[in-house]
Amino acid sequence: METFGGEKSRARIAYDWRGGPLARMIRQRLQAARLRPSRQRISLAGLLFVAGDRHVTAEQLHREAQALDMPLSLATVYNTLRQFVASGLIREVAVFGSTVWYDTNTGSHCHYFDEGRQRLEDIPSDLTRDLKIAAPPGYRIVGVDVIVRLRDDETLQ
Amino acid sequence: METFGGEKSRARIAYDWRGGPLARMIRQRLQAARLRPSRQRISLAGLLFVAGDRHVTAEQLHREAQALDMPLSLATVYNTLRQFVASGLIREVAVFGSTVWYDTNTGSHCHYFDEGRQRLEDIPSDLTRDLKIAAPPGYRIVGVDVIVRLRDDETLQ
DNA sequence: TCGCTTTTTAGAATTATTCAAAAAACCCGC
DNA sequence: GCGGGTTTTTTGAATAATTCTAAAAAGCGA
Ligand SMILES: [Mn+2]
Ligand SMILES: [Mn+2]
Ligand SMILES: [Zn+2]
Ligand SMILES: [Zn+2]
Numbered sequence: 001m002e003t004f005g006g007e008k009s010r011a012r013i014a015y016d017w018r019g020g021p022l023a024r025m026i027r028q029r030l031q032a033a034r035l036r037p038s039r040q041r042i043s044l045a046g047l048l049f050v051a052g053d054r055h056v057t058a059e060q061l062h063r064e065a066q067a068l069d070m071p072l073s074l075a076t077v078y079n080t081l082r083q084f085v086a087s088g089l090i091r092e093v094a095v096f097g098s099t100v101w102y103d104t105n106t107g108s109h110c111h112y113f114d115e116g117r118q119r120l121e122d123i124p125s126d127l128t129r130d131l132k133i134a135a136p137p138g139y140r141i142v143g144v145d146v147i148v149r150l151r152d153d154e155t156l157q
Numbered sequence: 158m159e160t161f162g163g164e165k166s167r168a169r170i171a172y173d174w175r176g177g178p179l180a181r182m183i184r185q186r187l188q189a190a191r192l193r194p195s196r197q198r199i200s201l202a203g204l205l206f207v208a209g210d211r212h213v214t215a216e217q218l219h220r221e222a223q224a225l226d227m228p229l230s231l232a233t234v235y236n237t238l239r240q241f242v243a244s245g246l247i248r249e250v251a252v253f254g255s256t257v258w259y260d261t262n263t264g265s266h267c268h269y270f271d272e273g274r275q276r277l278e279d280i281p282s283d284l285t286r287d288l289k290i291a292a293p294p295g296y297r298i299v300g301v302d303v304i305v306r307l308r309d310d311e312t313l314q
Numbered sequence: 315t316c317g318c319t320t321t322t323t324a325g326a327a328t329t330a331t332t333c334a335a336a337a338a339a340c341c342c343g344c
Numbered sequence: 345g346c347g348g349g350t351t352t353t354t355t356g357a358a359t360a361a362t363t364c365t366a367a368a369a370a371g372c373g374a
Contacts, residue, residue, distance in 0.1 A: 036371070038321060058361085073323050078362065080322095094304065096251040098330070098361065112293065123290075130287045133280075133305055142272065143306040146288070147251065150296040193340075195352060215330085230354050235331065255330065255361070 022050060033087035040072045044080050048090065053105040055093070055120035061102075093120060094145055110146035116154075123148065179207060190244035200227040201237050205247065210262040212250070212277035218259075250277060251302055267303035273311075280305065 017023060026045040030037045047064055048054055056064075062077045081102050084090045093101040095113050101120050103111075110123040128144050135141045174180060183202040187194045204221055205211055213221075219234045238259050241247045250258040252270050258277050260268075267280040285301050292298045 036320065038371075040322070075324075075363085076322055082363095092253060094251050094253040096249060096257075098255045098257070100253075100255070100361085112296075114296070115299065127288050127290065130289065131284045131303070132287065133284065135305075135307060136269065139269075139271070139307040139309050141305055142308050145302070145304045145306070147302045148290055148292075148298055149300040149302070150292060151299050152296050193351070195339080197353070232332085232355075233353055236353080239332095257330085 017046065022046060025049070029089060033084075033089060035083060035087060040070075040076050041080055041083075043070045043072060044077065045084075045089070048084075048102075048104050053103070053122060055101055055103050055111075055122075057099050057101055059099075093147070095120060095147060096149070108144075110148065112148050112150050114150050114152065116150075116152050174203065179203060182206070186246060190241075190246060192240060192244060197227075197229045197233050198237055198240075200229060201234065202241075202246070205241075205259075205261050210260070210279060212258055212260050212268075212279075214256050214258055216256075250304070252277060252304060253306070265301075268305065270304050270306050271309065272306055273309050 023042060023046070026042055026049060027037045029049075030041060030045065035041060043065060044061065047061060047068075047070075048056070058074070058077050058081055061081070062072075062074045065072055065077065081090070085092055085102070088106060090102050090104050091106050093103050093111060095101055095111075096115075097118075103120070105122060108126050108128055110127045112121045112123055113119070114121070123146075127146055131144070133141065133144060180199060180203070183199055183206060184194050186206075187198060187202065192198060200222060201218065204218060204225075204227075205213070215231070215234050215238055218238070219229075219231050222229055222234070238247070242249055242259070245263060247259050247261050248263050250260050250268060252258055252268075253272075254275075260277070262279060265283050265285055267284045269278045269280055270276070271278070280303075284303055288301070290298065290301060
């Protein structure tokens with residue numbers, strides 16, 4: 001397994017992605033969002049944006065970061081995710097179970113949630129396009145969330 | 158404000174609803190769900206079902222019960238809501254913010270969530286009817302949740 | 315490099331929820 | 345009505361997710 005940035009693990013790095021095209025893209029996005037490109041933010045953005053759309057919880061992301069020897073704290077993961085949401089780089093998804101999910105796909109789309117494996121996934125076609133939603137008078141719509149909850153046939157008794 | 162059941166507040170009760178038609182309906186529902194009609198369950202079901210569809214959190218319901226001198230603990234509110242969900246009397250709704258909402262409307266329908274006032278409400282027409290949802294192979298759909306998040310024009314800066 | 319600002323961190327605090335064990339209430343046959 | 349087995353409720357502790365606080369570290373521009 002490759003390792004990512006951080007002073008103490010420098011020796012083990014196969015190659016440093018932090019000069020490559022992904023890092024450049026990330027720096028641009030952070031700059032556009034007026035967030036300093038700190039090492040932690042770049043590391044987390046790297047995890048989030050390296051491989052297409054992702055759906056993660058704060059804990060999951062922190063565990064990944066630790067597995068790759070990225071030196072950052074859980075508090076930073078929470079802070080950073082909150083900032084990324086605030087600046088539109090990612091978005092939150094509400095699911096049952098009191099854990100917030102973060103989604104790198106900020107476009108309009110809906111989700112499957114696999115209750116057995118606790119995994120969130122995009123639904124290929126954007127169902128919300130079929131919805132005729134109107135805001136009640138005096139209100140604006142700030143978001144529409146559609147979750148289709150699933151059980152796989154085994155888990156389903 | 159009228160007061161509901163409980164030994165110590167008996168003197169203050171204007172009239173005891175626990176013999177009336179609501180109580181009869183509730184007893185029937187509890188019986189159908191194979192839940193003993195304990196005083197606490199009847200009290201909570203009274204709050205939930207007395208006035209058409211409701212959307213509440215456990216804390217809200219507990220505060221209401223206390224305001225009406227119903228003698229019951231927060232743990233009982235949580236336990237009872239869980240039991241009511243398990244037996245289909247009410248259902249959960251997932252909303253942003255790590256708090257579970259409970260809905261007495263168990264039919265298929267969607268929700269507005271007022272982020273300013275933190276209130277959940279039914280959307281009159283069932284939008285999900287317009288959705289063409291398919292389960293991925295090997296899965297079954299166990300529920301579809303649609304939340305339309307709102308900000309009122311004042312709250313919206 | 316210096317000085318100022320922003321970010322990160324560890325750990326405590328908070329909030330929502332669940333759990334566990336004891337107490338209370340309920341039910342049923344006598 | 346009364347005891348005995350069962351269910352329910354309660355209290356208080358435990359857990360999990362998240363936020364807060366204050367101090368340390370890092371980043372940035374001159
Ligand atoms: Mn999380
Ligand atoms: Mn609640
Ligand atoms: Zn998504
Ligand atoms: Zn509803």
